Amino acid sequence: xxxxxxxxxxxxxxxxxxxxxxxxxxxxxxxxxxxxxxxxxxxxxxxxxxxxxxxxxxxxxxxxxxxxxxxxxxxxxxxxxxxxxxxxxxxxxxxxxxxxxxxxxxxxxxxxxxxxxxxxxxxxxxxxxxxxxxxxxxxxxxxxxxxxxxxxxxxxxxxxxxxxxxxxxxxxxxxxxxxxxxxxxxxxxxxxxxxxxxxxxxxxxxxxxxxxxxxxxxxxxxxxxxxxxxxxxxxxxxxxxxxxxxxxxxxxxxxxxxxxxxxxxxxxxxxxxxxxxxxxxxxxxxxxxxxxxxxxxxxxxxxxxxxxxxxxxxxxxxxxxxxxxxxxxxxxxxxxxxxxxxxxxxxxxxxxxxxxxxxxxxxxxxxxxxxxxxxxxxxxxxxxxxxxxxxxxxxxxxxxxxxxxxxxxxxxxxxxxxxxxxxxxxxxxxxx
Amino acid sequence: xxxxxxxxxxxxxxxxxxxxxxxxxxxxxxxxxxxxxxxxxxxxxxxxxxxxxxxxxxxxxxxxxxxxxxxxxxxxxxxxxxxxxxxxxxxxxxxxxxxxxxxxxxxxxxxxxxxxxxxxxxxxxxxxxxxxxxxxxxxxxxxxxxxxxxxxxxxxxxxxxxxxxxxxxxxxxxxxxxxxxxxx
Numbered sequence: 001x002x003x004x005x006x007x008x009x010x011x012x013x014x015x016x017x018x019x020x021x022x023x024x025x026x027x028x029x030x031x032x033x034x035x036x037x038x039x040x041x042x043x044x045x046x047x048x049x050x051x052x053x054x055x056x057x058x059x060x061x062x063x064x065x066x067x068x069x070x071x072x073x074x075x076x077x078x079x080x081x082x083x084x085x086x087x088x089x090x091x092x093x094x095x096x097x098x099x100x101x102x103x104x105x106x107x108x109x110x111x112x113x114x115x116x117x118x119x120x121x122x123x124x125x126x127x128x129x130x131x132x133x134x135x136x137x138x139x140x141x142x143x144x145x146x147x148x149x150x151x152x153x154x155x156x157x158x159x160x161x162x163x164x165x166x167x168x169x170x171x172x173x174x175x176x177x178x179x180x181x182x183x184x185x186x187x188x189x190x191x192x193x194x195x196x197x198x199x200x201x202x203x204x205x206x207x208x209x210x211x212x213x214x215x216x217x218x219x220x221x222x223x224x225x226x227x228x229x230x231x232x233x234x235x236x237x238x239x240x241x242x243x244x245x246x247x248x249x250x251x252x253x254x255x256x257x258x259x260x261x262x263x264x265x266x267x268x269x270x271x272x273x274x275x276x277x278x279x280x281x282x283x284x285x286x287x288x289x290x291x292x293x294x295x296x297x298x299x300x301x302x303x304x305x306x307x308x309x310x311x312x313x314x315x316x317x318x319x320x321x322x323x324x325x326x327x328x329x330x331x332x333x334x335x336x337x338x339x340x341x342x343x344x345x346x347x348x349x350x351x352x353x354x355x356x357x358x359x360x361x362x363x364x365x366x367x368x369x370x371x372x373x374x375x376x377x378x379x380x381x382x383x384x385x386x387x388x389x390x391x392x393x394x395x396x397x398x399x400x401x402x403x404x405x406x407x408x409x410x411x412x413x414x415x416x417x418x419x420x421x422x423x424x425x426x427x428x429x430x431x432x
Numbered sequence: 433x434x435x436x437x438x439x440x441x442x443x444x445x446x447x448x449x450x451x452x453x454x455x456x457x458x459x460x461x462x463x464x465x466x467x468x469x470x471x472x473x474x475x476x477x478x479x480x481x482x483x484x485x486x487x488x489x490x491x492x493x494x495x496x497x498x499x500x501x502x503x504x505x506x507x508x509x510x511x512x513x514x515x516x517x518x519x520x521x522x523x524x525x526x527x528x529x530x531x532x533x534x535x536x537x538x539x540x541x542x543x544x545x546x547x548x549x550x551x552x553x554x555x556x557x558x559x560x561x562x563x564x565x566x567x568x569x570x571x572x573x574x575x576x577x578x579x580x581x582x583x584x585x586x587x588x589x590x591x592x593x594x595x596x597x598x599x600x601x602x603x604x605x606x607x608x609x610x611x612x613x614x615x616x
Contacts, residue, residue, distance in 0.1 A: 177507075177595075200594035203559060221547075222589050223562070244566055244590065247559040260559065267570045269563055290563035306560055313560050336557035350557050357555065377601060379557055395601060423558065 029403075030412035035061075036151060037094045039069035044079035045102035047109050047131075050189075052102060052140045058187060059144035059158040062413055063388055064406025069094050081114050086121040094118055098147060108132040111139055115150055125150050137189055157384040160186045161427040162391065163194075163204040163213055164402060168419035181215060183230065186384070186426065188402075188415045194230065204425045205248045205257075213425075214238065214248040214257055225259055227276065238279055244269050247293045250276075252300040258284075260292035271305050273320070284318070285325070293337045296320075297344050304328065304338040304347055315349050315362070328362060331369050335360075337380060341407075342387040348372070350379050359392050359405070372409045382426045393422045507595065510549070510613035514572055518553070518610070521567035523575055531572065534614055535579035542585065548572050549613040550590040551597070553606035558593055565590030572612045 038060060040053045053071075060066040075088040078099050089097055100113030109131040114123045127146050131139030141159035148156030166180045179201045184191035195201060199218035206213060207227075217226050225239035225248045239245040243262030246269065250257055257276050260269035263286070270285040271294050285291045289309035296303055304317045315329040315338045329335035334352030341347065344364075351360040351369075356376025362369050372390065381392040387407060394403045400420035404413045415421070512534050514527040523531065538544050550569030552561040569588035577583055598608040 179594075200591060202562075202592075202594065218591065218594070244562060246562050260563070262566070267567060269566075290560060290567075292563055293557065293559045306557065308560075313557070334556065336560050352556060377555065398599075398601070 029414050030410070035065050035067040036096070037067040037069065037092075038096045038098070038147075038151075039074060039089070039092060039094045040098045041074065041076075041078055041100075042071065043100035043102050043111070043113070045104075047102050047104075047136050049136055050140075052100065052111060052136070052143060053098075055137060055140035055187070056098070056144045056147065059141060059156075060147065062187070062404065062406075062411065063148065063156075063158075064408060064411030065148075065152060065388065081116065081123055084116060086116075086118055089118045092118075096124075096151060100143070105130070108134075109136060109139065111143060113143060115147060137185060141185065141187075154388075155386050155429070157386040157388065157426075157429065158186060159430055160385060161210070162186050162188075162382075162402075162424050163206065163215075163427070164393075164421055164424035165201050165204065166417055166419050166421050167400070169399075181213070183213075191417075194228065194233075202423055203247055204423065205250055206425055206427045207250050208252055208254045208428055210428050210430060214250065216246050216248065225257065225274070227257075238276060239274050239281075249295050249303075251296050252298060258294035258296060258303055258305075260290075260294070271303065284320070284322075295339050295347075297340050298342060299344060304340065306336040306338065315347065328364070328367070329369075330367075331360075338362075339381055339383060341383055342385055348381045348383065348390055350381065359390060361407070370409070372405050372407075373403070373412075378403075380423050382424055384426050385429045391424050391426055393424060507597075508615065511616055512614040514568075514612045515607065516568055516610040516612075518606075519564070521564065521571045523571050528575075531575045532579055535576050535581050538576065538581040538585050539579075542582070544616065545585050545587060546576075547587045547589060547615045549595075549615060550588065551595060551609055551611050551613070552593050553609045554593045554596065554601065555606070556593075561592035562590050563592075565592045568610075568612050 040057045042051060042053045057068045061068045069092055073092065075092060076085060078084045079101065080099055084097065084099065095118060097116045097118055098113055099116065100111060103110045111129045111131060112126070114126045117124050129139045129142045138159055144158040145156030148154070148158070161183055163181065163183050166182050167177055168180065170177060179197050179199065180193050181195040181201045181204060182191050182193050197217060197219050199221060202216040204213050204215040211231055212227050212229050214225060214227050216223050223245050224237045225245045226235050227238050228235045238257060239259055239261065241261060245259065245261055247260040248257045255276055257274045259272055259274055261272045261281065263270050268288065268290045270283060270291045273282045273284060287309050289307055291305055291307045294303045294305040300320065302317055302319055304315055306313050307316050312333050313336045314327055315335045316325050316327050318325040329349065332351045332353045336350045338347045338349040346361050346363050348359055348361050351358055351371070357378050358371050358375040359373040359378050359381045360369050360371045373392065377395045379393050381390050383390055389404050389406055391402055391404045394401055396414060396416065399416065400422045402415040402421050402424050405411065512530050514523060514530055534546065538546055548569040550565030552564050566588065569590055573586050573588055576586055596605065596609040597611065598605040
């Protein structure tokens with residue numbers, strides 16, 4: 001269940017940030033075709049906040065795998081299985097209908113829902129989700145996950161979170177920037193600021209158990225890699241050497257952080273492993289050129305990273321245990337910031353050309369590349385933990401925004417905040 | 433030097449600070465003990481009591497408000513700036529006068545230290561741009577050394593694309609952002 005979250009007002013009224021100011025607004029920019037047609041009827045009962053059926057509808061639509069019937073096209077609003085007239089629902093073209101009931105309990109709410117097969121006129125599953133007061137959105141996302149998994153046979157990633165850096169629009173003169181690290185639900189709601197700094201914050205990375213963030217902080221005007229415990233709020237620097245400490249990436253077992261560090265006396269960064277407990281480092285690359293932006297494969301045996309050892313930034317892969325380093329990217333003069341998919345079979349990356357910077361997917365088997373976005377300043381792609389949606393930073397009307405695209409490239413959304421939003425990372429699944 | 437800036441900021445602002453206001457910058461992270469450093473944590477169950485935004489509305493120290501038009505955001509103004517071509521860390525000949533002048537300033541006293549801040553435009557990947565900004569700062573550092581400045585008087589840091597001097601996504605802004613700033 002989502003933990004109860006507190007916001008902290010800033011002293012001196014400098015940045016009195018509330019959840020609503022920090023929240024992201026979602027706009028669908030490209031619709032879908034060919035998704036599984038489904039209808040989510042408004043649930044019986046009421047609870048504070050957005051209606052559960054709206055949250056679920058938006059989740060399923062955003063995945064790109066469902067064609068969700070708009071509420072105004074519903075022939076009826078059944079609140080239970082017994083009320084459903086399957087005849088009129090068959091005319092909507094929907095395959096499935098979800099009906100549900102919300103009831104209050106001592107500590108919060110109980111959500112029950114049934115997934116109905118419209119053509120056979122039968123229920124294919126009934127479920128119950130408990131929600132603590134204040135965690136209703138998380139419960140609604142769990143409803144989405146259950147529907148997704150039942151109908152697609154694949155785990156949903158709706159009850160997850162994102163961490164991103166936001167630079168609020170500057171409205172004072174002299175203009176002064178603040179940098180914020182924000183954690184929000186994956187749909188942008190319930191945004192909470194977990195760090196504010198007058199110096200840049202970069203590259204948030206979730207620990208595999210979802211309780212900590214590693215990130216780069218320039219507080220004190222030099223970069224450190226910091227680990228922040230999201231539950232207790234405590235922070236500690238894990239890499240604080242002179243020079244560059246950048247691009248943290250957790251190993252799947254949570255024991256190591258791969259990072260880009262400047263070699264002693266060197267200019268360009270190399271890839272190192274940092275023990276997340278002790279801070280001890282092990283050097284993995286040692287070549288002239290910038291090596292940065294490492295990412296672990298899901299099985300922990302490999303790393304992909306960006307290197308310009310060949311003259312321009314390209315994506316390389318190596319065994320963590322050591323061995324030869326293989327170049328993966330050959331299309332375009334600029335390939336960087338690789339991230340493995342959840343199944344380890346593809347990577348997404350930033351590809352640059354004269355047309356600008358786009359997000360592309362590279363399949364590791366046949367090395368085919370598919371461009372997923374239009375650019376021209378797309379960067380920092382991150383996968384949902386089930387690999388179905390990619391989130392990335394882009395620019396729209398002069399501001400940094402977060403955008404999502406389904407892995408097949410068909411469904412696009414834009415999440416815009418009050419200021420410049422950048423550098424996002426999708427959390428792992430919540431522990432069940 | 434950053435420490436002088438920070439002490440000046442604390443004095444100027446006179447904020448109600450936690451007891452750790454005069455601690456050295458480096459190892460303490462705010463949010464744990466409320467010590468100096470400028471960043472504050474909030475939310476997610478952390479009480480955050482004592483974690484104070486050191487920098488506040490007053491701004492970080494000397495020089496803000498002088499209207500330097502080389503920096504829209506009015507970060508502490510640079511004493512000198514060297515600009516760069518796209519994707520390059522090579523210092524163009526037209527900036528050698530800037531280098532020589534700063535080298536003269538630095539050579540006059542072994543007490544003078546400069547921080548060279550390397551920056552890039554926003555195109556490309558941010559972490560890679562940290563590396564590119566560092567190359568630019570190191571290029572300038574090497575030229576200062578070649579002009580007689582002891583390496584011990586020169587510090588470098590790269591902000592990559594994170595601290596643009598000029599907002600915007602056109603070349604006119606990008607040209608202003610590919611730079612190394614001299615800060616004393």
